[in-house]
Amino acid sequence: MSADPYLTLGVEKSASQDEIQKAYRRLAKKLHPDLNPGNDKAEERFKEVTAAYDILGDPEKRARFDRGEIDASGAERPAHHYYRDFSDRASPYASDAGYEDFGDAEDILSQVFSRAGRARAHMRGADIRYRLELDFLEAINGGERQIVLPDGSALDVRIPEGTNEGQILRLRGKGRPGLGNGPPGDALIEIQVRPHRIFTRKGDDIHLELPISLSEAVLGGEVVVPTPTGKVMMKVPKWTNTGAVLRLRGKGARRLDRTSGDEFVTLKIMLPEKPDPELEKFVAGWRGEYSPRQTTET
Numbered sequence: 045m046s047a048d049p050y051l052t053l054g055v056e057k058s059a060s061q062d063e064i065q066k067a068y069r070r071l072a073k074k075l076h077p078d079l080n081p082g083n084d085k086a087e088e089r090f091k092e093v094t095a096a097y098d099i100l101g102d103p104e105k106r107a108r109f110d111r112g113e114i115d116a117s118g119a120e121r122p123a124h125h126y127y128r129d130f131s132d133r134a135s136p137y138a139s140d141a142g143y144e145d146f147g148d149a150e151d152i153l154s155q156v157f158s159r160a161g162r163a164r165a166h167m168r169g170a171d172i173r174y175r176l177e178l179d180f181l182e183a184i185n186g187g188e189r190q191i192v193l194p195d196g197s198a199l200d201v202r203i204p205e206g207t208n209e210g211q212i213l214r215l216r217g218k219g220r221p222g223l224g225n226g227p228p229g230d231a232l233i234e235i236q237v238r239p240h241r242i243f244t245r246k247g248d249d250i251h252l253e254l255p256i257s258l259s260e261a262v263l264g265g266e267v268v269v270p271t272p273t274g275k276v277m278m279k280v281p282k283w284t285n286t287g288a289v290l291r292l293r294g295k296g297a298r299r300l301d302r303t304s305g306d307e308f309v310t311l312k313i314m315l316p317e318k319p320d321p322e323l324e325k326f327v328a329g330w331r332g333e334y335s336p337r338q339t340t341e342t
Contacts, residue, residue: 049096049109049116057110061103068097077167087170091223094167098224169220169229176201176213176233180240183207184250184272184297191233201233206248206298209237243272248297248305255314256280258323271295271307278309286313 050057053067071093073079080086099118100106108114174191182189186205190198199218207213212232219229244251254269264282268275271292278290288311296305316323 049099052092052096052116053100055100061101064097064100068093068101084170091167094223166224167222167226169222169226171229171232172219173232173234174199175236177236177238178203178207179238180243180245181272183209183235183237184245186298199231203235204298206300206304207235207237208245208297209235211235242270245297248299250296250305250307251310252307253310253312255312256284258313258315261285261311261313269307269309272297280311284311284313286311 050059053064053071055064055067059067072090075086075090075093077083077087077090095117098105099109099114099116105114105118109116114120176189176191178189182203184206186203186207189201189203191201192198199215201213201215203213212234215231215233217228218231221228242252250272252270254267256267260267260280261284262282264280264284266277266279269278269292273295276292276295278292280290290309290311292307292309294304295307298304
């Protein structure tokens with residue numbers, strides 16, 4: 045904020061209280077955040093203008109500032125103790141009178157000022173947005189992370205179980221400070237999730253492609269299956285074909301209602317990487333008549 049509230053409002057030191065009020069209303073009309081959504085520069089400028097009017101709009105504070113007893117923030121100059129001294133004087137905007145010059149387009153400002161009941165605005169601080177990249181399993185299982193801010197400070201972030209790509213985590217009160225007695229804004233953490241080597245996510249379900257041997261496909265049996273929370277045993281039925289999908293209930297992502305999605309395991313029959321003479325001998329002597337292409341042959 046400017047060290048001189050007169051410069052901030054664009055008025056001379058000899059300006060009357062009425063001229064100061066008009067200057068403030070003119071700038072507030074132009075800069076108010078409700079009329080400039082998403083414009084951080086306008087919001088910061090509005091805070092500066094409002095803080096300047098907090099000094100000059102109060103004749104007593106203005107006189108103390110002119111005498112050098114307080115600075116532009118309202119702090120006592122000798123003691124350097126920063127505080128806010130909000131007076132109980134009636135706001136010139138406590139009623140709808142005097143808004144004719146704003147026009148119909150200024151209904152938002154009229155409502156804001158009439159509700160405020162104070163010349164000094166007490167605004168909530170702006171939200172601050174960050175991005176946080178997580179490993180796939182970290183997003184599924186949750187945990188604790190820390191974000192280091194540009195000023196060197198840190199924010200502790202709790203990652204809920206089942207956090208998804210693009211999800212916004214809100215840290216209340218960790219945004220920019222408010223104006224006057226206004227509360228601070230929030231920190232909004234946008235989550236990005238790195239792909240996993242074997243798992244994919246669809247909604248709250250986890251999908252996995254699992255290789256099985258020829259003997260496991262023919263004879264069936266139990267196989268080890270990885271899940272986001274660890275390995276489990278799964279039974280493969282006899283005569284299982286490539287593309288068969290088996291379900292592991294409750295092994296998916298955690299939901300808000302504390303239930304979980306499922307894991308879907310797609311089986312894929314894999315032959316040995318190196319030729320197996322015994323297997324070749326067995327297949328050569330096998331006289332099976334079944335052809336997997338019989339449904340497509342004409």
